[in-house]
Amino acid sequence: MAQKKRGNSPTTGSSADPGTPQLPDNRVHSPVLLSEVLKSLAPADGEVIVDGTFGAGGYTRAILDAANCKAFGIDRDPEAMARGAVLSTEYPDRLTLLQGPFSEMESLLDGVGVAKVAGVVLDLGVSSPQLDQAERGFSFRFDGPLDMRMSSAGQSAEDVVNAFGLDELTEIIRNFGEERHARRVAKAIVAARDEKPITRTLQLADLVSEAMPPIRYKKGQPVSRIHPATRTFQALRIFVNDEIGELRRGLLAAERLLGEGGRLVVVSFHSLEDREVKNFMKARSGFAPRPHRHSPAAEITGPAASFELLKRGVTKPTDEEAQTNPRARSARLRAARRTSAPVWNMEDAA
Numbered sequence: 001m002a003q004k005k006r007g008n009s010p011t012t013g014s015s016a017d018p019g020t021p022q023l024p025d026n027r028v029h030s031p032v033l034l035s036e037v038l039k040s041l042a043p044a045d046g047e048v049i050v051d052g053t054f055g056a057g058g059y060t061r062a063i064l065d066a067a068n069c070k071a072f073g074i075d076r077d078p079e080a081m082a083r084g085a086v087l088s089t090e091y092p093d094r095l096t097l098l099q100g101p102f103s104e105m106e107s108l109l110d111g112v113g114v115a116k117v118a119g120v121v122l123d124l125g126v127s128s129p130q131l132d133q134a135e136r137g138f139s140f141r142f143d144g145p146l147d148m149r150m151s152s153a154g155q156s157a158e159d160v161v162n163a164f165g166l167d168e169l170t171e172i173i174r175n176f177g178e179e180r181h182a183r184r185v186a187k188a189i190v191a192a193r194d195e196k197p198i199t200r201t202l203q204l205a206d207l208v209s210e211a212m213p214p215i216r217y218k219k220g221q222p223v224s225r226i227h228p229a230t231r232t233f234q235a236l237r238i239f240v241n242d243e244i245g246e247l248r249r250g251l252l253a254a255e256r257l258l259g260e261g262g263r264l265v266v267v268s269f270h271s272l273e274d275r276e277v278k279n280f281m282k283a284r285s286g287f288a289p290r291p292h293r294h295s296p297a298a299e300i301t302g303p304a305a306s307f308e309l310l311k312r313g314v315t316k317p318t319d320e321e322a323q324t325n326p327r328a329r330s331a332r333l334r335a336a337r338r339t340s341a342p343v344w345n346m347e348d349a350a
């Protein structure tokens with residue numbers, strides 16, 4: 001299908017450096033915060049490392065190059081797995097690809113006889129190949145079917161916008177898109193679909209843009225630099241793929257799967273995800289989230305810490321990385337090391 005392109009794709013570059021995975025049709029995916037991920041994950045010879053979001057294989061390749069370890073690449077996108085087959089041939093006996101959601105990493109690994117691992121990395125969200133393929137329906141920059149499913153299973157964004165009630169749509173757009181004008185957008189969706197079903201990405205992007213208040217300017221510059229449909233598209237994608245539920249279950253699975261000393265590294269791209277990761281890591285390393293920024297960190301009395309933080313705050317990209325790879329701008333890395341303490345019960349969880 002011919003792609004109608006609007007603006008630049010956020011994760012693609014015009015030239016590839018040697019560490020940048022080259023996709024079969026010359027699109028490029030630049031792994032975000034790669035050197036920081038490797039530093040925290042610290043793969044060592046003989047270890048087993050899980051890349052729970054294989055994508056274009058950028059992290060996995062770097063992990064396999066950093067040490068003589070074994071890697072398991074998990075992704076719920078069948079296309080990512082198909083592309084990854086090339087990488088498997090480059091690292092015979094060291095790379096195994098497993099298709100499925102990372103929330104099910106324990107059963108996926110159990111299926112290949114692995115019960116404990118030394119590292120788990122998650123690089124959340126969508127990949128460049130997913131965003132750049134109009135037919136996947138993730139982007140408001142290309143005209144494509146309104147799909148947005150990473151795994152091509154379950155309900156699509158088209159199902160949601162055409163079937164959900166006004167209140168449900170408002171809630172999804174407000175909660176997962178943090179869109180101030182959620183009600184307004186939801187009303188526009190309901191009005192438009194009464195005329196004809198909403199089936200295309202640009203159809204949705206245009207109607208959301210029209211529903212928004214006029215763009216405000218300050219000193220000749222628009223106050224917001226993001227496309228008016230950005231938050232609505234983010235909300236639908238998160239909802240359709242149950243991304244927050246996946247993340248919660250994935251963190252719990254990593255806690256059970258990591259052996260003592262094992263590293264958990266998570267790169268997130270928006271505040272909803274980062275909040276989940278921060279709360280999980282801080283609570284399990286013995287610190288409750290601070291109620292106020294000037295209050296001292298409160299030590300939790302309860303189960304022994306199952307993690308220790310590798311760094312108290314987040315790691316952000318350098319200015320240079322943010323400039324060369326715009327997708328990296330909002331990236332936040334958090335990392336923690338598994339202690340010998342037992343896994344927390346759900347009742348203990350923050």
Ligand SMILES: C[S@@+](CC[C@H](N)C(=O)[O-])C[C@H]1O[C@@H](n2cnc3c(N)ncnc32)[C@H](O)[C@@H]1O
Nearest residue numbers: 031053055056057058059075076101102123246
């Ligand atoms: C940002 S990309 C990862 C890019 C990768 N780190 C690289 O360097 O090429 C995210 C990938 O994770 C996958 N993904 C997102 N959520 C997932 C989940 N819950 N389970 C499995 N895969 C998931 C997506 O399909 C996508 O391919």
